[in-house]
Amino acid sequence: MLAVLYDVHGNLPALDAVLADADAAGAARWLLGGDYALFGAWPLETVERLRALRGATWIRGNGERWTNAPAEAPPPVRPAARWCAKQLGSALVAQLAALPEQAVLDGDLRCCHASPLSDMAGLTPSPSPGEPALLTELREPRLVVGHTHVQFHRGASARGAGTGGGAGAGGAGALELLNPGSVGMPFDGDPRAAYALLGDDGAIELRRVAYDHRASAAAVRERLGGEIGDLVARRIEQSRIDPR
Template identity: 55%
Template sequence: MRAILYDVHGNLGALEAVLGDAERAGARSFLLGGDYGAFGPEPVACVARLRALGDAATWIRGNWERWQAGPAAAPETEVVQGAAAAVAAALGPDLVAELAALPTRVTIDGTLYCHASPPSDMEPIAREEDADADDQLLAGVTERRVVFGHTHVQFRRATTRGIELVNAGSVGLPFDGDTRAAYALVDDAGALQLRRVAYDVEATAGALDAVGAPWATTTAARLRAASFEL
C-alpha cells in the first residue's frame, strides 16, 4: 500500500493526521508530491517528519521548492514573496538547495507522478474535462494513470484517451471547501482511493495568526475557509 501526499505546506497537524491514517490503513511506502514547507507555521518540522520516512518515501519537486531556491521566479506579490522569504530562512540554504534538486516527475508501477502536470509544475490539469487541454498537457504520456496536485482540489476523472487523472488534493491547505486533510492511497493491485482526514484546523490557523505577517494571516483565512478565494 502506497500513500500519496501532495501540498503539505508546512502544516504539521494535518501531516501527522494523514500519516497516522495511512499507516493504520497499511501504507508502507509514500509518494511525496511537492510543496512541503511554504505557507505553513512548521516548515522545518514537516520536512523533518517526511525525511524520517527514509527509503520508504519517493520525493518529487513542486513549484515551491523551485521558488524557494529562486524567489525571482515567483509572483511579485506581498503574500508570495513574504512566504518565500520566510520558508527559505527557516529551511536554510542547504536544505533549500536539496529540495530544489528533486526530480520533477517519477513513474512507479505504471503511474506517472508529477506536481501540476507532466510538462509543468505550474500549469494544472483541470477538474472538468477539456480534451484539447488534456491532449496538450499529456502529450507523450504512455502511462495509463497520472497523479498530481498543485490546485489543492481533490478529484479523479478519465480522459478521452483512457488515461485516469487523479488529483490527490492537499494535505495541508485544501481549496475545495472541505477543511479536512486530503491524500490518496493505492494498493498493490493498483486500486486507488481518495481519502480525507479530520485534524485541528484551528490550531494551525491560530499558529499562523500568531506569526502576524501578511502571508501568514492570508493563509490562516484560506485554511479556515478551505478556499483560495477570500
C-alpha cells in the same frame, strides 16, 4: 499499499493526522508530490517528518523552486518564500529544489506536481480544452498530479475525450488521473486533510482526515505574519483559494 501525499505546505498537524491514518490503513510506501514547506507555520518540522518516512519517492513542486529563488515567485509570495528559506536553511532549500520534477512508479504510474509539462499548469476534475497540450509527452496510462488542492479521481477514459483532440502517443490509449488533494490547505470547501491510497491491486481510495485546522491557521498568522500570513490562514480556515 502506496500513500499519496501532495501539497503539505508546512502544515505539520495536518501531516501528522494523515500519517497516522495512512499507517493504520497499512501504507508501506509513500509518494510525496511537492510543495512541502512553503506557507505553513512549521516548514522545517514538516520536512523533517517527511524525511523520516521509509520507502518514500520525492518530487518537487513550484514551492521548492520559489523557496530556492524567491525572485521567481509572484511578488506577494516573496516574503513567505524568504521566511521559509530562512527556516529551512540554505543546504536543505537547495536539496529540495534539486528533487526531480517527475517520477515513474511500477512502470505505469507517472507522478508530477501540476502536469507533465509544467509545475504550475494544473489539471481539473473535468477535462478542459487545454488539457491535451499538457499531456502531449505522457506515455503512461496512469497519472498523479496535485497543485490545484482539489481532490478527484477520473477513471480510465480515452485521452482527449471531450477536449477537442488526443494526447499522449498520438492520442491512443486510456488515461486514469488522480489528484489526492492537499494535505495542508484543501481548496474544495472541506477543511479536512486530503490524501489518497493506492492498493497493490491498483484500487484508489480518496481519504480525508480531520484535524484542528483553525489552530494551524492561527499559527500561520502568528509565525508568518503580514498580509500573506493572513491570506494563507484564511485559506486554511475556509478551504478556498479566494477566501473573504
